[in-house]
Amino acid sequence: xAEQHIDNLRTIVGDGNVLLGPEAATFESDYRxxxxxxxxxxxxxxxxEEVSAVMRYCYVNGISVVPQGGNTSLLGASVPDxxxxxxxxxxxxxxxIRAIDAMNATMTVGAGVxxxxxxxxxEGVGALFPLRIGSEGSCQIGGNLSTNAGGxxxxxxxxxxxxxxxxxxVLPDGRxxxxxxxxxxxxxxxxxxxxxxxxEGTLGIIxxxxxxxxxxxxxxxxAFLGTNSPEDALAIFKLMRERLGTDVTAFELISSDAMTLxxxxxxxxxxxxxxxxxxxxxxxxxxxxxxxxxxxxxVGVLSDALSAGYATDAVVAANxxxxxxxxxxxxxxSDAQTQTRGSVRCDISVPLSCIPAFVRDTTAKVLxxxxxxxxxxxxxVGDGNVxxxxxxxxxxxxxxFVRTHGAAMAQLIDNAASELNGSIxxxxxxGIAKRDELLSVRSREELDMAWAIKRALDPRNLxxxxxVLPALPE
Amino acid sequence: xAEQHIDNLRTIVGDGNVLLGPEAATFESDYRxxxxxxxxxxxxxxxxEEVSAVMRYCYVNGISVVPQGGNTSLLGASVPDxxxxxxxxxxxxxxxIRAIDAMNATMTVGAGVxxxxxxxxxEGVGALFPLRIGSEGSCQIGGNLSTNAGGxxxxxxxxxxxxxxxxxxVLPDGRxxxxxxxxxxxxxxxxxxxxxxxxEGTLGIIxxxxxxxxxxxxxxxxAFLGTNSPEDALAIFKLMRERLGTDVTAFELISSDAMTLxxxxxxxxxxxxxxxxxxxxxxxxxxxxxxxxxxxxxVGVLSDALSAGYATDAVVAANxxxxxxxxxxxxxxSDAQTQTRGSVRCDISVPLSCIPAFVRDTTAKVLxxxxxxxxxxxxxVGDGNVxxxxxxxxxxxxxxFVRTHGAAMAQLIDNAASELNGSIxxxxxxGIAKRDELLSVRSREELDMAWAIKRALDPRNLxxxxxVLPALPE
Numbered sequence: 001x002a003e004q005h006i007d008n009l010r011t012i013v014g015d016g017n018v019l020l021g022p023e024a025a026t027f028e029s030d031y032r033x034x035x036x037x038x039x040x041x042x043x044x045x046x047x048x049e050e051v052s053a054v055m056r057y058c059y060v061n062g063i064s065v066v067p068q069g070g071n072t073s074l075l076g077a078s079v080p081d082x083x084x085x086x087x088x089x090x091x092x093x094x095x096x097i098r099a100i101d102a103m104n105a106t107m108t109v110g111a112g113v114x115x116x117x118x119x120x121x122x123e124g125v126g127a128l129f130p131l132r133i134g135s136e137g138s139c140q141i142g143g144n145l146s147t148n149a150g151g152x153x154x155x156x157x158x159x160x161x162x163x164x165x166x167x168x169x170v171l172p173d174g175r176x177x178x179x180x181x182x183x184x185x186x187x188x189x190x191x192x193x194x195x196x197x198x199x200e201g202t203l204g205i206i207x208x209x210x211x212x213x214x215x216x217x218x219x220x221x222x223a224f225l226g227t228n229s230p231e232d233a234l235a236i237f238k239l240m241r242e243r244l245g246t247d248v249t250a251f252e253l254i255s256s257d258a259m260t261l262x263x264x265x266x267x268x269x270x271x272x273x274x275x276x277x278x279x280x281x282x283x284x285x286x287x288x289x290x291x292x293x294x295x296x297x298x299v300g301v302l303s304d305a306l307s308a309g310y311a312t313d314a315v316v317a318a319n320x321x322x323x324x325x326x327x328x329x330x331x332x333x334s335d336a337q338t339q340t341r342g343s344v345r346c347d348i349s350v351p352l353s354c355i356p357a358f359v360r361d362t363t364a365k366v367l368x369x370x371x372x373x374x375x376x377x378x379x380x381v382g383d384g385n386v387x388x389x390x391x392x393x394x395x396x397x398x399x400x401f402v403r404t405h406g407a408a409m410a411q412l413i414d415n416a417a418s419e420l421n422g423s424i425x426x427x428x429x430x431g432i433a434k435r436d437e438l439l440s441v442r443s444r445e446e447l448d449m450a451w452a453i454k455r456a457l458d459p460r461n462l463x464x465x466x467x468v469l470p471a472l473p474e
Numbered sequence: 475x476a477e478q479h480i481d482n483l484r485t486i487v488g489d490g491n492v493l494l495g496p497e498a499a500t501f502e503s504d505y506r507x508x509x510x511x512x513x514x515x516x517x518x519x520x521x522x523e524e525v526s527a528v529m530r531y532c533y534v535n536g537i538s539v540v541p542q543g544g545n546t547s548l549l550g551a552s553v554p555d556x557x558x559x560x561x562x563x564x565x566x567x568x569x570x571i572r573a574i575d576a577m578n579a580t581m582t583v584g585a586g587v588x589x590x591x592x593x594x595x596x597e598g599v600g601a602l603f604p605l606r607i608g609s610e611g612s613c614q615i616g617g618n619l620s621t622n623a624g625g626x627x628x629x630x631x632x633x634x635x636x637x638x639x640x641x642x643x644v645l646p647d648g649r650x651x652x653x654x655x656x657x658x659x660x661x662x663x664x665x666x667x668x669x670x671x672x673x674e675g676t677l678g679i680i681x682x683x684x685x686x687x688x689x690x691x692x693x694x695x696x697a698f699l700g701t702n703s704p705e706d707a708l709a710i711f712k713l714m715r716e717r718l719g720t721d722v723t724a725f726e727l728i729s730s731d732a733m734t735l736x737x738x739x740x741x742x743x744x745x746x747x748x749x750x751x752x753x754x755x756x757x758x759x760x761x762x763x764x765x766x767x768x769x770x771x772x773v774g775v776l777s778d779a780l781s782a783g784y785a786t787d788a789v790v791a792a793n794x795x796x797x798x799x800x801x802x803x804x805x806x807x808s809d810a811q812t813q814t815r816g817s818v819r820c821d822i823s824v825p826l827s828c829i830p831a832f833v834r835d836t837t838a839k840v841l842x843x844x845x846x847x848x849x850x851x852x853x854x855v856g857d858g859n860v861x862x863x864x865x866x867x868x869x870x871x872x873x874x875f876v877r878t879h880g881a882a883m884a885q886l887i888d889n890a891a892s893e894l895n896g897s898i899x900x901x902x903x904x905g906i907a908k909r910d911e912l913l914s915v916r917s918r919e920e921l922d923m924a925w926a927i928k929r930a931l932d933p934r935n936l937x938x939x940x941x942v943l944p945a946l947p948e
Binding site: 101103104105106126147148150154155158159161162171175176177178179181182183184185186187188189190191192194195197198199214215217218234238241242243244245246247286288289293297349350351352353354380383384385421422423424425426427428429430434438441442443445446447449450452453455456457468469 | 575577578579580600621622624628629632633635636645649650651652653655656657658659660661662663664665666668669671672673688689691692708712715716717718719720721760762763767771823824825826827828854857858859895896897898899900901902903904908912915916917919920921923924926927929930931942943
């Protein structure tokens with residue numbers, strides 16, 4: 001039976017685009033090798049019609065489907081279960097920029113276009129596609145949409161959800177919904193695209209999207225600051241927003257433990273600041289003013305932040321290379337942790353006003369469990385999103401630390417966020433890892449509605465089954 | 475039976491909050507008196523729990539419900555049908571600002587808070603709630619959400635959908651979904667709020683919302699321009715976006731016939747420009763620069779637009795009063811039409827790049843039907859939204875013009891927009907008036923999905939039945 005399915009799928013997409021065994025293996029684990037599964041086959045359709053034909057075949061034959069983009073998700077959404085009964089549908093070959101309309105400031109792209117490819121195409125017409133996440137070289141637009149990717153420019157430009165105007169989606173029965181509209185205003189009926197954005201492939205397979213482009217800012221300025229506490233960091237943020245408004249594009253907090261870890265990971269690179277500080281802030285502004293005017297405005301605000309005692313040191317990047325160096329520090333924290341191993345990764349958000357209390361109280365609770373824990377705390381504080389990742393003391397192995405403390409620390413961090421009306425998953429989604437935790441943080445009304453939508457659109461439960469939606473108690 | 479329902483509803487909301495007969499009449503027609511219906515009663519709950527109890531009562535008893543905010547919608551969504559079997563649930567008493575969190579830049583408001591009340595509350599903490607539409611004194615936040623209101627600041631700040639972080643909704647069975655989260659990043663499951671935004675009350679009753687606040691811009695500059703054509707207007711827009719980026723907050727096009735009509739309506743007010751022009755543009759920028767710097771930047775771009783011949787004249791408002799005068803011209807066009815009577819009102823959007831062709835070709839088609847038609851064309855061209863409203867020649871009565879040409883002109887305008895991948899309803903929604911037209915502009919896949927959602931969330935079809943969703947042919 002499996003053999004026959006594989007033959008039939010080969011007929012649809014061509015022999016070379018059905019992968020089995022060792023060729024399929026890299027698709028069956030996530031890139032961090034945390035989640036592992038087994039597929040019936042990896043199918044690589046070359047266009048929307050082939051996705052449709054594959055999906056129709058699976059619908060008729062009751063085969064479940066795991067859609068996969070760049071496979072860079074963090075919570076297991078892109079990996080099949082262990083039964084070997086699902087196929088993985090890789091969208092990587094849908095990698096064509098279909099159209100760019102510079103006047104309309106839109107770009108129509110296939111789901112398999114990588115984020116960096118999309119950014120480059122926008123730059124090619126002098127425009128900005130503003131999504132910015134660490135995996136931009138390998139993550140794909142379809143995956144960015146399916147997880148509603150966030151990243152470091154959300155403060156100014158919004159999440160992926162805010163950066164899309166239209167979608168093309170293959171529905172569970174194989175029908176194609178053409179919602180590729182490039183309109184900034186369209187109230188002719190329900191806005192269905194939002195169902196598929198952030199649904200992690202459980203409701204349909206996104207095959208193409210119309211993305212919004214933005215004017216390229218004339219000037220980008222970057223600064224690295226020292227500060228004493230998250231309270232003071234927030235005071236700096238408030239000052240900057242008041243004075244520079246939406247020009248504040250990124251506002252990233254970094255704990256001293258995170259700084260120490262990442263500088264060591266970067267071959268003992270020196271800090272941008274001369275002395276150590278309890279906390280650091282990386283800030284970026286974008287402006288239509290010229291370089292001199294924009295920088296003088298930024299320097300003015302930073303001076304006031306220093307005078308007020310909110311900041312304890314500050315340096316503005318002298319050029320693009322230095323700005324890139326500042327960003328490298330921020331961006332390499334994640335890899336520094338992966339390499340060190342033994343971290344408890346949490347991706348919470350809380351209302352901005354609650355960040356200081358969250359960091360203070362949750363740090364105390366973690367240290368009460370294991371006082372030598374290093375607090376790798378960083379994130380997009382300007383939008384309330386904190387990556388709060390306790391990591392093993394230098395003299396404790398990853399295995400021992402995670403086995404002994406992992407579950408308890410993760411739970412207390414998520415609980416602390418929930419108690420402050422926060423989210424247990426700010427930008428990483430749900431996948432399989434956070435699925436059952438939704439039972440305790442989402443109301444029955446909300447879970448019932450989610451299931452009602454799932455049943456309405458995917459009545460045979462073929463699309464990425466077992467992901468996102470927890471089984472409900474009777 | 476009806477008497478008993480009324481008595482039971484009185485028990486829930488209090489005698490004074492169930493209106494019948496003449497007291498109910500103003501709720502049974504829209505404010506323009508275009509749509510008329512009959513209700514069993516108008517029920518005015520005082521809080522979310524009362525909305526829930528009313529809805530539960532209606533669910534058990536199979537009574538349909540028309541939710542109503544400020545009753546300023548244009549296509550009949552807020553008006554019941556003629557049977558007198560539905561109740562109108564007015565949300566007007568849910569008019570409390572529940573909370574403002576200035577640091578988090580959010581505000582939690584009841585559905586019955588008016589837009590101007592919300593804007594004032596934001597200003598009270600030095601922040602901006604940016605939605606700006608003509609009816610702000612009477613329209614309510616719940617209605618703004620249910621129709622995904624647009625208006626004149628969408629270019630910079632987005633539609634109502636983009637201005638909300640969380641919702642509280644009473645579901646068709648009376649259960650309350652508390653989704654009042656004030657988070658800019660939250661990927662813990664499906665984002666259900668988008669289902670209710672723009673659904674015109676067909677899926678649930680929005681009772682409260684967490685709105686986003688924005689930094690108040692330091693400087694607002696306003697200019698009035700003359701130009702020869704929509705092509706030239708777009709060239710000005712492109713120049714401004716390249717030079718001023720997202721500072722361009724509003725970019726409104728006005729036809730010469732619209733200008734003539736509105737100036738006459740405003741007691742023969744003089745034009746801001748010395749000579750007549752074929753087209754006019756009203757532009758607003760917001761900036762963090764000081765007044766002098768911002769204006770000098772604006773004047774620089776306008777000079778270049780004049781030198782390039784894109785603009786034929788331009789005047790920058792000298793002060794806030796003059797800016798308000800410019801805006802009054804734009805805002806009174808709608809009332810000028812209402813008073814003149816005999817206009818065919820269309821609210822289309824097309825990709826920006828298609829605006830010149832749309833205006834040129836569609837004007838020619840309208841004038842081919844009746845050469846003396848006055849072309850009241852205006853709108854938010856910066857986001858592709860054109861109000862394209864042919865109005866009767868001065869010597870033809872409204873009745874004759876609308877009877878003779880109304881349907882044909884409306885149809886050709888909507889067709890022209892559809893052919894350019896545009897929308898037949900950019901910001902006014904669907905209601906009852908545009909419902910059946912969806913059959914020709916939306917695919918079967920899309921309409922099937924919309925109905926699947928409707929059946930999943932409102933299986934007894936009690937919420938605003940007959941609105942938005944057209945009956946599908948077998």
